[in-house]
Amino acid sequence: MWLGALLFSASVILNISLLWNHKYFGFDRSYLEENLSWSRRAALEAEAVASVNCSGHGRAYLDGTSSEEDDHAEKWKLPVCECNTCYGGSDCSQFFHDCAADVDSGDPLFLEPFWMKHAASSAVLVTGWHRMSYSFPDKSSVSQELEKHIRRMHAVAKNAITHDKYIIFGGGSTQLLGAAVYALSMNLSSPASVVAATPFYPLYEVQTEFFQTVRFEFDGDASALKKYADNVIEFVTSPNNPDGNLRRPVSNGTPIYDHAYYWPHFTAIPAPSDQDLMIFTLSKLTGHAGSRFGWAFVKDKEVYDRMTRYISLAEMGISREAQLRALQLVKAILRSDNNGAEIFDFGMGKMRDRWRRLNDVVSLSTRFTLQKIPVRFCNFFQKLREPSPAYAWVKCEREEDGNCTSVLRAANIIGRAGSVFNAEDRYVRLSLLKSDDDFDLLVYRLRQLIVDEGVDPKII
């Protein structure tokens, strides 16, 4: 009797889902009337992992470690919870009270709830025989479908003119930054000077110096150059990491536009960018930093060819798994509410709320200030909009607080020192991109610090 009821319920659920699927799928319905076969194990494993209870303060992953030792790999075991910073215990329910608010890295976990909500449309099943070859049918290592969907994505975001430019995929924007410098340096006499205006993203310097090529070297702050210096390549980070401001070149060198943060989540979009070399990354659009997937739009055929050759000789193109997943994520975005704008509504809303909360606290202090970002008209939202930057660029105003990172560290907050960005250590960068747990703890610790400053806790 009980079994019969279960069977009937399962059938009803199955058929509702088949009907739903038929509305969604655009092909032969008879297929769907059969049951799943070989894909079932992978789907069950994924759902089992998703159902592991980590109390909302952590997550289990399919490739996580298991609590039981399994040296013979015979049975699949459920992986354990991986807890957010400051949480522990087997179900992440334990909070460590003295733990520091770690807002050092730009890990974009604020978008994770968006993907939990879109579980069905963002999942992708990779078969054992998926894309084993070195190349796609057109002999390239670039998925045409992904390229097409990325261009559509920019059309929705209204943040870039793409139709008249080539596209290149890279291992995150990281690899494309290196490829771009390399390709541009070929038109210059050696060694080219690579510069960026202070404060700047430290990877530009570290990467350029590490690889020690004969063709270029890092030359520091772009503002320090003579206006008509020869032989210059300038990284123009817009919006800027760490301070979130929109930027233009300050030298007359060839610009590389690092547009990692040029999405409605983080900034007003005054107009679609139409530069000759623009670099974007999945990491800051969808939050998938771990995928190591970025793309560049390039106007000039010769620069495009050199960058493509760079990626090819570095690793023969970008992982087909990363490309397939990026495609599924972009498809899920394009199919979401508000004609594909849902992720921007979500991302901007979350980042704006965080910025407001942070300002509410910091504005009570005379010891700390935050960067100013103007209210601007946004081409995407079609209205004036508040700031929603990826990072707070905090300044310690007291003369004795020359090392702002240490001041915050003493208050149990881990930020990234100004000197890392070629600025004074009176500045510190705090990431606003991480999980709600990380952000909440940051605000809590800042409140404590400001109460210690003498501000009445009741008004905070």
Add this chain to the structure above:
Amino acid sequence: MWLGALLFSASVILNISLLWNHKYFGFDRSYLEENLSWSRRAALEAEAVASVNCSGHGRAYLDGTSSEEDDHAEKWKLPVCECNTCYGGSDCSQFFHDCAADVDSGDPLFLEPFWMKHAASSAVLVTGWHRMSYSFPDKSSVSQELEKHIRRMHAVAKNAITHDKYIIFGGGSTQLLGAAVYALSMNLSSPASVVAATPFYPLYEVQTEFFQTVRFEFDGDASALKKYADNVIEFVTSPNNPDGNLRRPVSNGTPIYDHAYYWPHFTAIPAPSDQDLMIFTLSKLTGHAGSRFGWAFVKDKEVYDRMTRYISLAEMGISREAQLRALQLVKAILRSDNNGAEIFDFGMGKMRDRWRRLNDVVSLSTRFTLQKIPVRFCNFFQKLREPSPAYAWVKCEREEDGNCTSVLRAANIIGRAGSVFNAEDRYVRLSLLKSDDDFDLLVYRLRQLIVDEGVDPKII
């Protein structure tokens, strides 16, 4: 009535599969008594794509293009067949008779049938929120589970001693070759000489020269060096690409062992390799060239640290999707028949049969010869075994056939010229790794060529 029967059948299938799953899964059965929910769409799409009929001469992929234009991305459409070389038509049933046998690239598609057979154990479902972070819980970008499973894989293959070495993941072996040269050059005065014994894999030279670092330069054939040359880094490719022979260093420089082909598929394993720096790639173990996933074992901590930093500054670690898939593939291998040795039985069997067929044809000719590979004792199979190389290294014996690539090209066979490997153009490399269609066509075209030479077609 019809609906009732359908519902009942679906329920029965569902429950049989649930029972099977319980045997396999090692956790709470109650979960499995529920139906799949959000994972269902991804699983159905994958099965629908797999069911596209391409006549055994092609395949449809989840990220392939669709026959219908779909500018609004509202409904998912079935992708079209991508046909093997020389096949066409919407279901790949059309054979193009004058088409050339293209055996230029090392695309390892000979392993595809293995993965079709292991469809269930090799499939993996990636959730929208899988591993969004830059790092794993240990702050690295390396999956501990994958590392553990790769070490087990080597224990099964008996081809490497790994327990006393660090492991590094890279974008294919390609990226690790660059990282290894970089790391080793730091202990030498600049510029270090990078060498390899002729004939050698061309990427060593092209990659080293392209990146134009101040620390090293390519110096050609290792055999041409003075025996005690200073400052040398030698690529030791064993088995060698193109000729399949096991190699030792020929200089007194620091060796980088490129063990891409050191698997029982392609060679006898005289003993597990125990070198200080050994590079492997998923491409030649499982056939997944498109994943761009390789790994290196490194004995020295300093070299390991530098290689890790190289990968980190190049692209901040390897795609989590590629790592997850590699893990699933290695798990599928370890769980397969014969205690995880099934892929070696399959791979060796297929490559040995191809080598036999090729020899049967070429041995009738006086115009062409193949490289000699000795019969050797294999530590893995525990017996003497025939050769099963990845490539044929063909020599044109007639004096007038100085350009062997052109001779074969005239017979509608596309190989890779000897000069690409720093050897004479009297040699040409033919890939034996591709699909059955490619190999069958190669043998067919070679037969025609040898009949033209005057050999009686009846004895071929």
